Amino acid sequence: MAVTENTYTQSGSTTNYSFTFPYLKQSDVKVTVAGSASTAWTFHNATTVKFNTAPANGSAIRIYRETADTNLSATFYAGSAIKSQDLNDNFTQNLYVTQEVRDDSALALTNSREHDGDGTYTTAISQANAAVSTANTASTNASNAVSTANTASTNASSAVSTANTASTNATNAVNTANAATTTANTASTNATNAVNTANAATTTANTASTNASSAVSTANTASTNATNAVSTANTASTNATNAVNTANSASSTATAAQTAVAAAVLYTPYANVAAIPGSPSDGDYVEVQDSTGIESFSPLASMPAGFTGDDELTVKLLYNGAGKSPANTWVWQQYYATDPEVRYRKKIIVENKTTIDENYTIGTNNNAFSVGPVTVAANKTVTIPANSLFLIH
Numbered sequence: 001m002a003v004t005e006n007t008y009t010q011s012g013s014t015t016n017y018s019f020t021f022p023y024l025k026q027s028d029v030k031v032t033v034a035g036s037a038s039t040a041w042t043f044h045n046a047t048t049v050k051f052n053t054a055p056a057n058g059s060a061i062r063i064y065r066e067t068a069d070t071n072l073s074a075t076f077y078a079g080s081a082i083k084s085q086d087l088n089d090n091f092t093q094n095l096y097v098t099q100e101v102r103d104d105s106a107l108a109l110t111n112s113r114e115h116d117g118d119g120t121y122t123t124a125i126s127q128a129n130a131a132v133s134t135a136n137t138a139s140t141n142a143s144n145a146v147s148t149a150n151t152a153s154t155n156a157s158s159a160v161s162t163a164n165t166a167s168t169n170a171t172n173a174v175n176t177a178n179a180a181t182t183t184a185n186t187a188s189t190n191a192t193n194a195v196n197t198a199n200a201a202t203t204t205a206n207t208a209s210t211n212a213s214s215a216v217s218t219a220n221t222a223s224t225n226a227t228n229a230v231s232t233a234n235t236a237s238t239n240a241t242n243a244v245n246t247a248n249s250a251s252s253t254a255t256a257a258q259t260a261v262a263a264a265v266l267y268t269p270y271a272n273v274a275a276i277p278g279s280p281s282d283g284d285y286v287e288v289q290d291s292t293g294i295e296s297f298s299p300l301a302s303m304p305a306g307f308t309g310d311d312e313l314t315v316k317l318l319y320n321g322a323g324k325s326p327a328n329t330w331v332w333q334q335y336y337a338t339d340p341e342v343r344y345r346k347k348i349i350v351e352n353k354t355t356i357d358e359n360y361t362i363g364t365n366n367n368a369f370s371v372g373p374v375t376v377a378a379n380k381t382v383t384i385p386a387n388s389l390f391l392i393h
Contacts, residue, residue: 001248002021002099003020003021004021004064004065004096004099004100004103005019005021005062005063005064005065005103006018006019006020006021006062006063006064007060007061007062007063008060008061008063009058009059009060009061010033010054010055010056010057010058010059010060010061011057011058012054012057013054014054015050015051015052015053015054016044016048016049016050016051017048017049017051017061017063018047018048019047019048019049019063020047021064021065022096022325023065023067023096024067024073024089024092024093024096025068025323026043026323027068028065028066028067028068028096029043029049029063029064029065030063030064030065030066031049031061031062031063031064032060032061032062032064033055033056033059033060033061034055034056034059034060035060038051040052040053046323046324046325046327047325049063065096065100066100067093067096067097067100068093069093069097069178070178072090072093072171073086073089073090073092073093074086074087074089074090075171083283084264084265084283084285085282085283097178104185265285266285267285267286267287267316268284268285268286268287269286269287269289270286270287270288270289271289271290272288272289272290272291272292273288273290273291273292273293273294273297273309275288276288276297276317276330280319280330281319281321282319282320282321282322282324283318283319283321284318284319285316285317285318285319285333286316286317286319287314287315287316287317288314288315288316288317289314289338290309290311291309291310291311291313291314291315291335292309292310292311293309294307294309294315295307295308295309297330299328299329299330300317300329300330300331300332301326301329301330301331301332302331302332303332304332307335312337312338312339313335313336313337313338314335314336314337314338315332315334315335316333316334316335317330317331317332317333318330318331318333319331
């Protein structure tokens with residue numbers, strides 16, 4: 001399950017707290033202290049916040065992500081170019097909003113379970129089931145958005161109109177996510193109401209306890225109702241587990257979509273390591289055709305351990321600018337053999353200018369080297385026809 005927040009309890013005079021979740025913009029990172037929003041902090045680095053003064057000892061600290069969902073990160077217009085980074089940012093924005101909605105729904109469901117009364121919190125369970133249904137709808141909408149985005153990526157190079165359609169579909173996906181957020185907020189409010197109802201039920205249960213000595217039959221009825229409430233709560237737990245599984249499946253689908261988009265990126269070719277741009281821009285993709293010395297190149301992150309560059313291995317890199325993690329560095333993407341068949345080719349040096357045909361045999365040690373009707377002494381060189389390919393095996 002994706003992490004969208006980190007919590008701490010203040011101890012001593014600590015001012016720096018790190019967090020482990022990714023984000024699109026620094027403005028998406030929020031902080032509360034003792035349940036109240038706080039702005040008395042700054043970014044110490046990309047994954048650490050620093051309070052202006054240490055919070056009060058024992059206070060609860062929450063660092064969480066709240067991705068902006070009012071507008072898409074990028075909007076496409078007729079005739080404009082489509083950048084892979086813009087597509088990735090739109091998909092990441094949708095993914096982050098969905099993760100945050102899921103976590104808010106799970107928290108609301110947890111809060112509704114913290115108060116057990118005499119069975120009167122059945123309304124909370126019903127509302128939790130409604131929240132599960134809404135989460136499933138959000139997951140389905142997210143999957144539809146991924147499918148639409150894949151279609152847009154395939155057709156973008158040949159049809160601007162198709163790209164405009166993809167942009168419209170992405171906007172609809174954000175609107176759907178916004179609707180899911182509203183529904184989740186409603187579920188949270190309903191859960192709070194359920195807690196209040198449960199508290200009222202507790203008061204009623206206390207009164208019932210006072211009168212229990214004079215109403216055994218009423219107590220028996222209450223016992224039966226409690227058993228039914230346990231059964232209903234177990235059903236709610238099962239539904240919540242199914243909602244989590246559905247959300248995890250949606251996350252896997254979104255990850256696969258991002259991988260497919262990354263594979264479709266166009267890389268700018270460069271002859272060797274020395275030709276890599278010294279002042280790149282965020283989101284630049286390069287393809288180094290002669291990777292000799294790449295293991296000593298800096299800054300470079302995520303290179304496979306033990307990799308050694310070679311003039312027959314091509315390496316693909318992506319540049320991360322400021323505000324990303326890792327920031328201001330080249331990030332390893334993949335490598336492959338420039339010519340997979342090169343290992344089968346052998347060279348014969350031309351020296352004696354002797355004309356031969358394509359039939360030949362090669363002896364070992366001091367044996368003769370026979371080429372068609374011509375015999376050449378061992379370890380000598382001969383002329384071969386232009387554009388001929390000779391395989392030694």
